[in-house]
Amino acid sequence: MDALLSSITERQTPLTETLVKLAQINSGTLNRAGVNQVGELLSKMFCARLNCHHQQHAVAASTQLRADGSAEEHRLGDLHILSKRPDAPLQVLLTGHLDTVFPADSEFQRCQWLDDQTLQGPGVSDMKGGLLVMLEALSAFEQSPLTQQLGWTVILNPDEEIGSPGSAAILAQQAQQHDLGLIYEPALPNGQLAGERKGSGNFTALFTGVAAHAGREHHLGRNAICAMAEFITAVDQLNGQRDGVTLNIGVADGGETTNQVPDQARCRFNIRTRISADEQWCQQQLQIIQQQINSKEGISLTLHGSFGRPPKQLDQAHLALFQLVTECSGLLGVPLAWESTGGCCDGNNLSAAGLPNVDTLGVQGGHIHSHSEFIRLPSLVERAQLSAMILLRLAEQPDTWRRNRM
Numbered sequence: 001m002d003a004l005l006s007s008i009t010e011r012q013t014p015l016t017e018t019l020v021k022l023a024q025i026n027s028g029t030l031n032r033a034g035v036n037q038v039g040e041l042l043s044k045m046f047c048a049r050l051n052c053h054h055q056q057h058a059v060a061a062s063t064q065l066r067a068d069g070s071a072e073e074h075r076l077g078d079l080h081i082l083s084k085r086p087d088a089p090l091q092v093l094l095t096g097h098l099d100t101v102f103p104a105d106s107e108f109q110r111c112q113w114l115d116d117q118t119l120q121g122p123g124v125s126d127m128k129g130g131l132l133v134m135l136e137a138l139s140a141f142e143q144s145p146l147t148q149q150l151g152w153t154v155i156l157n158p159d160e161e162i163g164s165p166g167s168a169a170i171l172a173q174q175a176q177q178h179d180l181g182l183i184y185e186p187a188l189p190n191g192q193l194a195g196e197r198k199g200s201g202n203f204t205a206l207f208t209g210v211a212a213h214a215g216r217e218h219h220l221g222r223n224a225i226c227a228m229a230e231f232i233t234a235v236d237q238l239n240g241q242r243d244g245v246t247l248n249i250g251v252a253d254g255g256e257t258t259n260q261v262p263d264q265a266r267c268r269f270n271i272r273t274r275i276s277a278d279e280q281w282c283q284q285q286l287q288i289i290q291q292q293i294n295s296k297e298g299i300s301l302t303l304h305g306s307f308g309r310p311p312k313q314l315d316q317a318h319l320a321l322f323q324l325v326t327e328c329s330g331l332l333g334v335p336l337a338w339e340s341t342g343g344c345c346d347g348n349n350l351s352a353a354g355l356p357n358v359d360t361l362g363v364q365g366g367h368i369h370s371h372s373e374f375i376r377l378p379s380l381v382e383r384a385q386l387s388a389m390i391l392l393r394l395a396e397q398p399d400t401w402r403r404n405r406m
């Protein structure tokens, strides 16, 4: 094992160089060409180093509702599936996303060294660094004498940063065919693992009123923006009413000019949940508010959206896997623990599909989703060693980790 782990140490320089190259290709979720460029580069690297099977899939488009209720469609990049030894006793699913939150016209496009161990750049931590960690760990594992015990599938998906609308179905299907999941989201800023994660849902409220001239016939108008304002206040007041549930109005728009009573308005909001029963509570509360608004003459409110990601809770199978990860990290001299977080990721999706998983096996860095995102470069090697060790330990005891797959 020692020889395998020390072979990773020698990879620091090429890993850093590749990371800079990947980070400087813009792959904001809606930049389809950029996401595809990163996907092609990476899948070629995986195939060259791991000699694995490769499939490329188109995913469903992402749709958003405009204020007038019409749908705006965005084609997403492709999803890649790389796999090896599908008949081995233990099957591990590794996932990572190709997209970042930085759009094609973002000002944040280049990498910059903050010191000799710290690199700033778009997606260096979230999660192009993690994708390289995954590749490096698998490459080391493939040199071990235990390979026949463990087969693996890697999913590189194009849309995690918008909630994986296009890749959710493939993630759920693959989850059912594997025994456990390893996901390469960045570690929490203090280096620890994320344990429980909140669930999340995105919703759109569309308001229709009656247009009228602001001066001559104001009394005949029914103001859609005012109705929306009442809705927003009522939704905001749900915060604090149920433990662990938060509701955030993120976008609001409507109307076209000041001399007309606006007949259209739209707001978009996000809800975070702690346990799955929270979803029903939220739906009931929204329904009550909706009825109040709709009881106003001339006003109509329709609600769209759903809870895309259920909360991730840690059952016995998850806890056993977390235990293994912390044991391995202890052996490597950096003992890790796990903490709960309000953030969510594809780990929620895999848990919801019944697959125990650890979802913060990527690099250590910070300020993700901001223009000062950075990575602590030595974590590329450290985290690749951790994952290589996890794979080796899993392969030593395939029967312990097998579950009843579908």
Ligand SMILES: [Zn+2]
Residues within 6 Å of the ligand: 097, 126, 127, 160, 185, 186
């Ligand atoms: Zn991420």
